[in-house]
């Protein structure tokens with residue numbers, strides 16, 4: 001069998017310390033293969049964003065193991081994790097996190113800049129990515145001049161422009177109407193099928209989760225249900 | 237990578253033009269103020285030195301009273317006589333020329349024009365002692381000096397005021413009640429050490445001035461020029477001994493006259509101006525400091541504002557070092573622009589002021605470097621340090637800070 005792309009073992013994340021400590025993740029075990037399309041669901045506060053941040057190397061787990069392509073992420077220093085983000089990961093934030101006063105195109109170009117692409121190729125790739133999300137006519141607009149849904153799509157374009165191995169999307173359709181949501185999901189499905197892009201996506205809507213091959217339900221920082229393993233707790 | 241950082245930094249500067257301009261402005265003003273004040277101070281000191289050396293290098297001035305300079309006390313001290321000057325010329329070794337001087341300020345009239353100026357009664361020795369040369373005409377003749385004839389030599393300012401477009405030689409100048417024939421015109425000398433116009437002067441024989449202006453045989457000042465290589469302090473000691481004898485002072489009595497040589501005068505004056513320069517420099521340093529605090533403030537606020545931006549850049553794959561390089565480049569670019577603009581502004585201000593105040597302009601690389609270094613240093617340190625803190629965070633931490 002092929003080696004797993006992502007492997008979590010007993011992953012925990014605790015915010016704060018002492019009496020004020022909040023356990024957002026309390027021991028997550030998860031194995032993902034290249035080309036998987038995973039939907040993460042669960043009630044608000046169940047730890048979905050926390051899990052995504054750790055998977056995206058944006059946050060440091062409190063305990064447990066995170067393996068990415070046979071690298072133990074918990075042993076990496078900040079710079080090594082930055083390089084992992086740069087070359088392998090694309091992240092769509094729940095709150096977009098676009099640079100203010102910067103055009104959509106420049107926002108999308110930014111990850112390519114850190115990859116050292118020349119200006120002409122950056123521009124070309126950014127416009128192509130914006131075209132994929134249906135925003136080629138808004139390339140020159142700044143986030144303040146875009147609707148919430150349009151900002152969301154710029155954020156998606158920024159995450160996929162580098163052609164990453166894994167796309168992590170925290171509620172990518174949270175701000176979109178149904179038609180737009182389906183268009184985005186179809187785009188993600190196509191990227192998943194055609195480019196073999198591994199996708200991990202948080203969503204509240206069953207309808208959107210249905211696009212994914214596998215659905216994970218979180219509850220109070222633990223995996224409650226996993227469509228790939230009908231009885232999640234008796235793994236291995 | 238450095239080029240990348242520079243591009244990013246330039247884009248950031250353009251994106252936050254107002255903030256960048258404010259930062260630069262603080263540096264510009266700080267740098268320009270310090271450089272301008274110190275440069276002008278240096279120029280003033282140099283000017284005083286030049287003017288004093290133009291006065292004659294080895295000149296001793298003798299006045300009645302106990303000391304020269306501020307607080308000079310002449311009351312009760314007997315005045316000199318022409319004979320004192322003659323005695324010094326005859327008996328002191330190393331003396332080149334001795335000029336007794338009386339002056340008063342008088343209104344002069346020539347034709348329809350009138351002008352108030354300083355009239356000095358003296359001898360031909362004055363021209364040598366004061367480093368004066370004639371532009372036209374001649375000096376006093378022996379006969380004129382002895383008889384106190386009504387003749388005069390005028391300075392360029394007096395010539396311009398009273399004989400505009402007219403040949404002055406042979407013309408008559410009315411000095412108070414008597415007419416005085418102009419026999420010579422002095423070459424221009426320009427501004428004196430205290431900013432007074434040295435060319436605004438009229439010279440006449442001592443006897444003429446004593447008889448017709450001051451109505452007394454007193455001599456106010458004696459100017460003694462020494463031969464080259466003669467020590468001023470030896471000459472002053474000899475003159476003091478001679479004068480004490482002539483004035484019949486007993487050993488218990490203090491001098492009732494004082495002597496000062498030009499080097500002493502020069503040192504006194506440039507010492508005063510040096511103190512002023514230091515003082516101005518201190519004021520300017522405070523303004524640089526205040527400017528620096530302004531820069532710090534703007535930089536600190538902007539980094540707080542930009543912590544989220546740092547988080548975004550980290551999240552999409554920038555390393556902490558790259559973000560820092562960008563912020564550092566930005567801070568260096570802004571500070572350097574500000575510093576250079578400040579130097580440019582100071583240069584313009586110095587050139588303009590030096591021309592307006594008729595002062596020499598001295599470029600002082602030390603103060604330029606120092607002012608630039610301090611302001612740029614502040615800009616760089618305070619642009620860089622807070623960014624360093626933010627760049628060391630987990631991206632999600634940086635993103636959470638609002």
Ligand SMILES: Nc1ncnc2c1ncn2[C@@H]1O[C@H](COP(=O)(O)OP(=O)(O)OP(=O)(O)O)[C@@H](O)[C@H]1O
Pocket residue numbers: 015016022023024042043044045046047048049050051094636
């Ligand atoms: N920075 C933080 N400090 C303290 N507690 C936190 C922090 N971030 C999240 N939490 C807590 O951790 C738990 C999980 O939060 P998380 O953001 O992962 O939830 P979520 O499943 O993404 O919810 P939502 O669907 O509302 O986005 C919550 O109880 C939350 O209060």
Ligand SMILES: [Mg+2]
Pocket residue numbers: 048049050094170
């Ligand atoms: Mg969330």
